Amino acid sequence: MESSTYTDKKYIEASRMWVNVACHNETGHEVDAMIAGKKVTVCERYWNIPCDAHSKGSSAARGKYTGITGVPCTVYADPEGKELSREVGGKSASELIKIQEKVLEKVPGDHVSVVEWNQAAKLLADADAAFEKGEWKKAVEGYTRVSKLPKKVLKEKGTAGLDKLETKGRELITEAKEKIATDKEAARKLLRKVADDFKPLACAKEAAAALKEIPADEKK
């Protein structure tokens, strides 16, 4: 199965709707390879993980799912890890796809594929990094993209990021207002930055309004 089923293009595509755990206590199939331009040490049989991962996975599965007497054995579990069904014996890619489609139907609600998940994770990581660096425009753009993804659970993550930005924007407005008495120009500069960089968030509009309220400098 490792060399035929798991390398089948249709199976690979179908596997995106699952979380896959390899349990194989033998090691020694590692190779060095380049994946997406990165040098990695991986198991030739389980594409993206080293042998240590499938060997430890074996111990975890043996502890959780008892009564496995023959291999290959495929255990299907719900998102909480509770066993739904199991199949003993080797299966072809098309057989596994059919079985897995039926199991997927047993899990109600919105399912997020690993492709959508990884895409959102990358956008969020970039947006979080931008936030930490104070690159507000970039953070707004990243969180907005996540908030527009079709799946609810992903949208919520994007919205949480935008909420975090709203809070930060308001903190900066407060900081700017505190500067008005001593340094009007610094206050204006900060408010302009919030008004520009945090668009289209509500705090950007608040900053623009606050900017207009700063009294003009007295003519000398």
Place this chain on the structure above:
Amino acid sequence: MKRCLAVAMVLGVAAAGAQEHKFKKNYAQDGVYWAATWEEALAEAKARNVPIHVAVHKDN
């Protein structure tokens, strides 16, 4: 004896650390994403609301 053991251990660790694997050219650029750990698999399955496929193979 203790000294010999210590030297052997150091050599063993060094050998393991320096372990080179065969470089595989034209390695597949896509495949099934296997979870790195059981804990990671469980957390991701909950977050994505998808089932877990546990593939049990070779066992001693």
